[in-house]
Amino acid sequence: xxxxxxxxxxxSYGAIRALHGISFYVDQGEIVTLIGANGAGKSTTLRxxxxxxxADSGQITYDGKDxxxxxxxxxxxxxxxxxxxxxxxxxxxxxxxxxxMGAYSRKDKEEVAASMEYVFQxxxxxxxxxxxxxxxxxxxxxxxxxVARALMAKPxxxxxxxxxxxxxxxxxxxxxxxxxxxxxxxxxxxxxEQNAHMALSIANRGYVLExxxxxxxxxxxELAANPQVQEAYLGGG
Amino acid sequence: MMLQKLRKPGFYFLGISLxxxxxxxxxxxxxxxxxxxxxxxxxxxAITMVTLGLNLIYGFNGQFSLGQYGFYAxxxxxxxxxxxxxxxxxxxGLLVVLFGSxxxxxxxxxxxxxxxxxxxxxxxxxxxxxxxxxIFAFWxxxxxxxxxxxxxxLSLLQALPEAVSRQIVFFVALAxxxxxxxxxxxxxxxxxxxxxxxxxxxxxxxxxxIIKVLLDNTDTILPFPEMKGARGMIGIPxxxxxxxxxxxxxxxxxxxxxxLHSSVGRTILAVRExxxxxxxxxxxxxxxxxxxxxxxxxxxxxAGGIRAHDLAFLHPQSFNFxxxxxxxxxxxxxGLGSMTGTILTGFLWIFLLEGFLRLYLPPGFETWRLVVYPxxxxxxxxxxxxxxxxxxxxxxxxxxxxxxRKSVQAEEEPLKEVAA
Ligand SMILES: Nc1ncnc2c1ncn2[C@@H]1O[C@H](COP(=O)(O)OP(=O)(O)OP(=O)(O)O)[C@@H](O)[C@H]1O
Ligand SMILES: [Mg+2]
Numbered sequence: 001x002x003x004x005x006x007x008x009x010x011x012s013y014g015a016i017r018a019l020h021g022i023s024f025y026v027d028q029g030e031i032v033t034l035i036g037a038n039g040a041g042k043s044t045t046l047r048x049x050x051x052x053x054x055a056d057s058g059q060i061t062y063d064g065k066d067x068x069x070x071x072x073x074x075x076x077x078x079x080x081x082x083x084x085x086x087x088x089x090x091x092x093x094x095x096x097x098x099x100x101m102g103a104y105s106r107k108d109k110e111e112v113a114a115s116m117e118y119v120f121q122x123x124x125x126x127x128x129x130x131x132x133x134x135x136x137x138x139x140x141x142x143x144x145x146x147v148a149r150a151l152m153a154k155p156x157x158x159x160x161x162x163x164x165x166x167x168x169x170x171x172x173x174x175x176x177x178x179x180x181x182x183x184x185x186x187x188x189x190x191x192x193e194q195n196a197h198m199a200l201s202i203a204n205r206g207y208v209l210e211x212x213x214x215x216x217x218x219x220x221x222e223l224a225a226n227p228q229v230q231e232a233y234l235g236g237g
Numbered sequence: 238m239m240l241q242k243l244r245k246p247g248f249y250f251l252g253i254s255l256x257x258x259x260x261x262x263x264x265x266x267x268x269x270x271x272x273x274x275x276x277x278x279x280x281x282x283a284i285t286m287v288t289l290g291l292n293l294i295y296g297f298n299g300q301f302s303l304g305q306y307g308f309y310a311x312x313x314x315x316x317x318x319x320x321x322x323x324x325x326x327x328x329x330g331l332l333v334v335l336f337g338s339x340x341x342x343x344x345x346x347x348x349x350x351x352x353x354x355x356x357x358x359x360x361x362x363x364x365x366x367x368x369x370x371x372i373f374a375f376w377x378x379x380x381x382x383x384x385x386x387x388x389x390x391l392s393l394l395q396a397l398p399e400a401v402s403r404q405i406v407f408f409v410a411l412a413x414x415x416x417x418x419x420x421x422x423x424x425x426x427x428x429x430x431x432x433x434x435x436x437x438x439x440x441x442x443x444x445x446x447i448i449k450v451l452l453d454n455t456d457t458i459l460p461f462p463e464m465k466g467a468r469g470m471i472g473i474p475x476x477x478x479x480x481x482x483x484x485x486x487x488x489x490x491x492x493x494x495x496x497l498h499s500s501v502g503r504t505i506l507a508v509r510e511x512x513x514x515x516x517x518x519x520x521x522x523x524x525x526x527x528x529x530x531x532x533x534x535x536x537x538x539x540a541g542g543i544r545a546h547d548l549a550f551l552h553p554q555s556f557n558f559x560x561x562x563x564x565x566x567x568x569x570x571x572g573l574g575s576m577t578g579t580i581l582t583g584f585l586w587i588f589l590l591e592g593f594l595r596l597y598l599p600p601g602f603e604t605w606r607l608v609v610y611p612x613x614x615x616x617x618x619x620x621x622x623x624x625x626x627x628x629x630x631x632x633x634x635x636x637x638x639x640x641x642r643k644s645v646q647a648e649e650e651p652l653k654e655v656a657a
Contacts, residue, residue: 051357052516069356076519088514090507101507105519153518 001064003028003157003188004049004080009058011041011048018044020212021058026157026190031183033191033199033220035233036209042192043085045209046159049190050082051075062157077105079156083163085192087146091135095126098134098145102152112152119148122178140171147178157188164195176202196233200224208233250633258483265479275479276547277592278584282482283309283544285583286489288564289576290536293493295565296573297502298529299509300430304441306561307448308418308534312541313551314452314464316414317473320546321463323406324474328390329383331406333375334413336382340374341420360431360523368424407476411485411542418538422531430526445561452553469552477547485543489536493576494634496532505529559607566614572624576634582625 002025011019018041026032034042047053049060051072060068062080090098099119103112120127123144129137134145143163150158163179164172176198183189193199200206200220208216208229216223223229261278264270270278291305319330348366352358394402429440455464464470496502504525507515516522545551567586571578590606617624 050517052513071357071521072516073519073521074356076517082517084513084517088511088517090510090514092510101503101514101518104504104507149518 002026002061003063004190005059005061006045006049007059007061009045009048009060010056011044011053012056018212019048022209022212022214024207024214024217026188028188029183029186030205031179031189031191031203033193033196033203033206034209035193035196035199035206035229037232038194039211040209041212042209043161046082046084046161046190046192049075049159050080052082073105076153079154080159081150081153081155081157082159083146083150083161085161085165087142089134089142089145089149091133093134094131095134095137095145096130098149099126099152102149103154105153108154111154115152115154119151122151122181123148140167143167143171143175147175151182151187155187157190158182159190159192161192162194163191164193164198172198196229197224246632246635250631254483254487258479262479274592277587279477279479279482279547280544280591281584281587282486283540283547284563284567284587285580286486286540286543287537288567288571288579288583289489289493290533290540291564292533292568292571292573292576292579293496293505293529293536294533296568296575296579297497297509298505298526300526300530301438302441302530302533303438303558303561303565304422304425304444304534305537305564306556306558307441307445308422308537309541309544310448310452310553310556311421312414312418312538313545313556314414314455314470314541315417315538316410316542317470317545317551318461318463319410319413320406320474320476321470321472323410324472326391328387328394329379331409331413332383332386332390333378334416335409336386337375337378338413338416338420340377341371344370344374345423360428363431364424364427367427371420371424403474403476407481407546410546411481411539414542414545415535415538418541419531419535422534423527426527426530430530431523442558442561445556445558449553449557452556464551467553469550469554471550473545473549473551475546475549477543481546482543485539489539490576490580490634492532493536497576501525501528562610566610569614570617570625572626572628575624575626575628575630577630578624578626578628 004026006025007023008021009019009023010017010021022041022045024032024034034045036042044053048055049062049067051067051070051074055068058068059066062075062078065078067075067078067080090101093101099116100112103109103115106112125141126144126148129141134142137145143166147160147163160179163175167175172195179189179191180202191199191203200223203220205218206220206223207214208223216226216229218226224234261270265275287305287309290308291302294300294302294305315334319334322328322330345367348370352363352366394405397405425440425444429437451459452464453467455461455470456466463472497505504515504520505528507518507520508522508525512522515525563586567582568579570586571580571582621627
């Protein structure tokens, strides 16, 4: 059974329909990527799964439970965590406090310190800046903090909205390495990316979203080899 | 070692508070402090309690509110009604605030447990349920409990010495006033805060105005002839003593301090910093806002009871919306998110503007106040936008959580370290 299953999801902003009934699933342990052009509805999909946006119709099932109408906080408490577009860290709080807030939903408070150590292993840079206010970090560091904060919640399923946005190429590589590393630790990942090339290179499967409908789907390797995808998202191959 | 460290500031804080209590109680007992200054001190305490409530709502939780005076008024009138009726041999006020609020609380717990079984219940549905059970609770009390328990309570209390029964009645009156303010803020907060309205400030202003209109008509629209509507309520016993002021004040300070230091307090602060980020880490944003709002309003309601039983007279005009800017000015002057700042500024405000200036300036000054206040605010915004005391807190009140403006300070601090 899939860890996450989205069925016929329809979402609109007022009169504008952003998603026209999309369906997809993510199995336990997978990295699944959702690629598509600007405005295709990728962020809308993630936001709706996290209950930050209301669905008009359709069904979202997580871990066997219908979460379509669950509250945002209830979803986080079940280990479905999102790293949102544009980071959304607590700017005035220090790095340490941001990380502590990340662990807010956890019940096993004794193990928070261990998670913090794990996060520092992944992002040594954050450890050097523990007492710095989050808002004064560089863009790349803020992105790391956003990922680190999500990890502090001990996610089972991590939704990542364009983690490579605005990063220098070397940092993009680093972030994608870390995503694979997190996945190797048993965290299932749904990855939204503009950088289709990188996303498809680490994902198991992928979906191509175009103006609110899923156009293509399949194993990441097949999608990367698909001429349509190559033309539209991989710079013509 | 750790424990000692934690206890020390609390120890000093309580010690100094007790000292202040004695320093004021002794001259009061010896008759060295005249009624004028006694009134000023009590008034300062009441306004400070109202403003601490506003600081919790606005300074610590980020919800701009103009509703404090509405809740202050509710607390004042509700508690005054209890003691007024008691003086006339009527225990109904006493029983209504006591059992009405207890039953409401019980029903709220039941409704909450019931609603938890459903996902994301709409704010209006919640509001309807909670309002209906509140009405039901008070109807039950008025209809059945008061006739049932009234005579017994009366004879029981009258069997006690007057000094004792008075304290009991006053305690219930104060708690009842605070509870009425809490219940109204809860019912008002559900639709307005659940909806995440950007118009919270306007809605609370509307609330204050509605309360003022209702108070003007307590004897016509509302069934409270003893409140005498726009003529003002007289005959309230002057029961507020320095001990009651002190205990209420300490209650407010310690509850607020402990709330802010708890994990719930962290959610309140996190919501202020970034609502969306708070949602993403799993905080129930609406609950955090409602909690801060209700607790802040309870403080205002308690202050209302204290003030009413010192003045012994209530007039709707004291709660009009111009007055409701008072706590707002104080909280901004003292520093949003600083309890110490609010406490110092609250007392200073009443001491200077109501105490000294009224004594030493020509009588026409009152009319100029509305010119002076905005000027003070304007100057403040230009010269010290973070408030007189910024984010300073005395050790006992200081939180581990940073302040709104820490990011600004954080840039300067490393430099100091290098210099040292
Ligand atoms: N809050 C909003 N109000 C109105 N329309 C919105 C809102 N958010 C998104 N939209 C619209 O919905 C559509 C999908 O937006 P969405 O943010 O999901 O795209 P996206 O695939 O994430 O794009 P990008 O790659 O640029 O982030 C767009 O046409 C966008 O204009
Ligand atoms: Mg997007």
